[in-house]
Amino acid sequence: MNPFSASATSSSPHDTQSSLGIDQPRLLLVDDEPRLLTSLYELLQGRGYQLVTAATGGEALAHLARLRFDLVLLDLRLPDIGGHEIMDFINEKGIDADVIVMSGEVGIDAAIGALKRNAYDYLRKPYSREELLKTVANALKQRRLQEANARIANQLENSEKMYRYLVDSSPDIIYTLNHEGKFTFINDRAYQLLGYKREELIGQHYSILVHDEDLERARYVFNERRVDERASRNVELRLKCHAGANQERTFNNTLMTISLNAIGMHVPDQEVKRLEFYGTYGVARDITDRKRAEEVISYQAYHDILTDLPNRILFKDRLGLAVIQAKRKQTELAVMFIDLDRFKLVNDTLGHVKGDELLQQAAGRLKECLRKGDTLARQGGDEFTIVLPELRDRDDARMVADKFLEVLQEPFDLDGHAVHISASIGIAVYPAHGESIDELLRHADIAMYQIKGQGKNGHAFYDPAMQDVSHQKIALEQSLRRALEHNELEMYYQPQIDAISGRIVGAEALMRWNHPTRGIVSPGEFLPFAEENGLMLPISDWMIGALCRDMLQWKNIGNQVRLSLNLSPQYLDRGDFFEKMRGALLRYGIAPGQIEVEITENICIRNPQHAIEQLNKLGQLGVSVAIDDFGTGYSSLAYLHRFPVHTIKIDQSFVKEIHDEHGHYPVVLAIISIARGLGLNLIAEGVETDSQARYLRANGCLTMQGYLYHRPMPLGRFIDVLRGQTLPAGVLNVLAFQA
Numbered sequence: 001m002n003p004f005s006a007s008a009t010s011s012s013p014h015d016t017q018s019s020l021g022i023d024q025p026r027l028l029l030v031d032d033e034p035r036l037l038t039s040l041y042e043l044l045q046g047r048g049y050q051l052v053t054a055a056t057g058g059e060a061l062a063h064l065a066r067l068r069f070d071l072v073l074l075d076l077r078l079p080d081i082g083g084h085e086i087m088d089f090i091n092e093k094g095i096d097a098d099v100i101v102m103s104g105e106v107g108i109d110a111a112i113g114a115l116k117r118n119a120y121d122y123l124r125k126p127y128s129r130e131e132l133l134k135t136v137a138n139a140l141k142q143r144r145l146q147e148a149n150a151r152i153a154n155q156l157e158n159s160e161k162m163y164r165y166l167v168d169s170s171p172d173i174i175y176t177l178n179h180e181g182k183f184t185f186i187n188d189r190a191y192q193l194l195g196y197k198r199e200e201l202i203g204q205h206y207s208i209l210v211h212d213e214d215l216e217r218a219r220y221v222f223n224e225r226r227v228d229e230r231a232s233r234n235v236e237l238r239l240k241c242h243a244g245a246n247q248e249r250t251f252n253n254t255l256m257t258i259s260l261n262a263i264g265m266h267v268p269d270q271e272v273k274r275l276e277f278y279g280t281y282g283v284a285r286d287i288t289d290r291k292r293a294e295e296v297i298s299y300q301a302y303h304d305i306l307t308d309l310p311n312r313i314l315f316k317d318r319l320g321l322a323v324i325q326a327k328r329k330q331t332e333l334a335v336m337f338i339d340l341d342r343f344k345l346v347n348d349t350l351g352h353v354k355g356d357e358l359l360q361q362a363a364g365r366l367k368e369c370l371r372k373g374d375t376l377a378r379q380g381g382d383e384f385t386i387v388l389p390e391l392r393d394r395d396d397a398r399m400v401a402d403k404f405l406e407v408l409q410e411p412f413d414l415d416g417h418a419v420h421i422s423a424s425i426g427i428a429v430y431p432a433h434g435e436s437i438d439e440l441l442r443h444a445d446i447a448m449y450q451i452k453g454q455g456k457n458g459h460a461f462y463d464p465a466m467q468d469v470s471h472q473k474i475a476l477e478q479s480l481r482r483a484l485e486h487n488e489l490e491m492y493y494q495p496q497i498d499a500i501s502g503r504i505v506g507a508e509a510l511m512r513w514n515h516p517t518r519g520i521v522s523p524g525e526f527l528p529f530a531e532e533n534g535l536m537l538p539i540s541d542w543m544i545g546a547l548c549r550d551m552l553q554w555k556n557i558g559n560q561v562r563l564s565l566n567l568s569p570q571y572l573d574r575g576d577f578f579e580k581m582r583g584a585l586l587r588y589g590i591a592p593g594q595i596e597v598e599i600t601e602n603i604c605i606r607n608p609q610h611a612i613e614q615l616n617k618l619g620q621l622g623v624s625v626a627i628d629d630f631g632t633g634y635s636s637l638a639y640l641h642r643f644p645v646h647t648i649k650i651d652q653s654f655v656k657e658i659h660d661e662h663g664h665y666p667v668v669l670a671i672i673s674i675a676r677g678l679g680l681n682l683i684a685e686g687v688e689t690d691s692q693a694r695y696l697r698a699n700g701c702l703t704m705q706g707y708l709y710h711r712p713m714p715l716g717r718f719i720d721v722l723r724g725q726t727l728p729a730g731v732l733n734v735l736a737f738q739a
């Protein structure tokens, strides 16, 4: 039994921890010769080693199985199990311990056998103490180095793994190029983004990826040699993707925009003692989506989304450039201002969606009339502007304008509705009509308004005399405001006659403006203007008050005829219209049943729900509703059921058609039968001749309004006429004639 084995080790029986590094190296001393084992033990003791001894092969194997050793000092000749067998055991079990064989064997075989079994060294007994100590120290040193190496190798391997993982799972393309610009490494992302496999790119020149137009810029980045902060950063380039192979990108699989950072790679040159360039290292980020978003944003900033045309900002820019060019080349250019006539009507009647569709179709037609280099833009609403650079002469502009009018005249198909519109076009020519952008645009606008004022559907070149017209407009606005303040407005009344009895059954209130210098101005001249300038609401407020005051005077003569008043769409749209009306009737003590409001068909379709509510409230109050100008608007018959309508007025344009009392006028007949079918009252407007009156009467329209009976008249005269109701028919006619 080994005398040292119990005391020789302080390790726990299950201790398998290496003694190198943290603890002292652990050595197993194996020798069957007690004296040798003791002297070996004593020799190594106190030198910082943990020592375990074994006197037999079996004992040695037991220790090896239980503990981890750094070094085994092994005698070959043991009584039970030989040294070689112990080494075989060590090798087979993969025990990580170095072995120094100490043997008295003189034959070479023992030494060869030991070295074959990976012995660290072979010491022939008797060995010198120094030799043994040195060999042990060397073995442990080598072992320490090996372990350190293994640790470093392991760390390197881990770090390599980590970097490879980071590189391959990076959202960016990461690559290296050699000094010739050929790929030496590229990560997996290249395949996902560009559609090229790694092996397709390795060895290829970077230029196969770069968009031709960007090659020049790419040269600097892909050949980047700098490594400091001056190295390329965030350089934008377009790369070509592998056609078809790209699965991830759903759009634009031919080009990808990247933002590229690159730095040079260098190795120390031993001979000349400086850094030698051997390639570049780069990271490319896919910024296609961002670029796209930026492009969309910038496109939207300069284009009209509805029609896809340049907007006013881009137009001004283009016009500015065209003016500079024209100045340089001393040529003329034309600026046009187009406003679609009747667009508002379409928008109000068919709704905004159809209105938008009309604008799109109109824009498409206008675009087709242009040459390359011309710019068509949408200013907003139904207004378009055009610049025709390098005009040969004004006839060119005239021809283009004619073409515009021609293409817009064709009916537009809006979901089965054939819609007709026209346009008013104003033209200003550089330099004659202005040299600055604003001047040209303003003058084209003035020319356009001139056409509008002249009945629309045409074009006109700017003329300085037109300035007067626009000044007149400003003056008109000012004087209309003054008219309200100075009480220059007045209500006239036109009687409505029962054709059978010849009696006045109602009257239509029509507004007049007693202009201080122009005399009596009819509403057609100032009300549309008031609508445009926000004056319609105060004017309508005034109208309600004036009507109520006037009606009090009829009341005083004991007359109860019904009064029709015209209601502007803007007024009906206003939330408090109903309250105003009710308040006024209450204040003046007027019976609502005496009032009928006239609305045009278009009002019913503009905002049907609101209109229905307002008109229903009026109906509940007792006020009745008449549809004016019936048959001229866009309303469909279906609306008649939805509105609380009591009366339809046949528009005077249809009445005018009647020349022969025995003729056939289908539109008039259709309107009469609609009124009859729906149980509505019917009034014919603009009756001027006996034959018209007779035709209407014969076909069932019994209430007439028109010059044949009475012209619209001021209140005083109207009251006289009402008083005369009791007079014989002949006297009535004289009164009518005087009016």
Ligand SMILES: Nc1nc2c(ncn2[C@@H]2O[C@@H]3COP(=O)(O)O[C@H]4[C@@H](O)[C@H](n5cnc6c(=O)[nH]c(N)nc65)O[C@@H]4COP(=O)(O)O[C@H]3[C@H]2O)c(=O)[nH]1
Binding pocket: 494, 509, 510, 511, 522, 523, 524, 527, 543, 566, 567, 568, 598, 628, 629, 652, 685, 686, 687, 688, 705, 706, 707, 708, 712
């Ligand atoms: N040729 C001819 N014309 C006749 C005859 N009988 C009546 N007229 C005219 O025909 C127009 C009928 O009025 P409207 O259709 O409601 O059309 C009106 C109405 O839409 C609007 N309007 C008139 N007064 C007011 C008002 O107080 N408020 C609002 N919102 N609109 C008004 O202005 C339009 C034009 O009014 P006025 O110039 O007064 O023109 C009136 C009237 O003077 C005739 O036998 N022959």
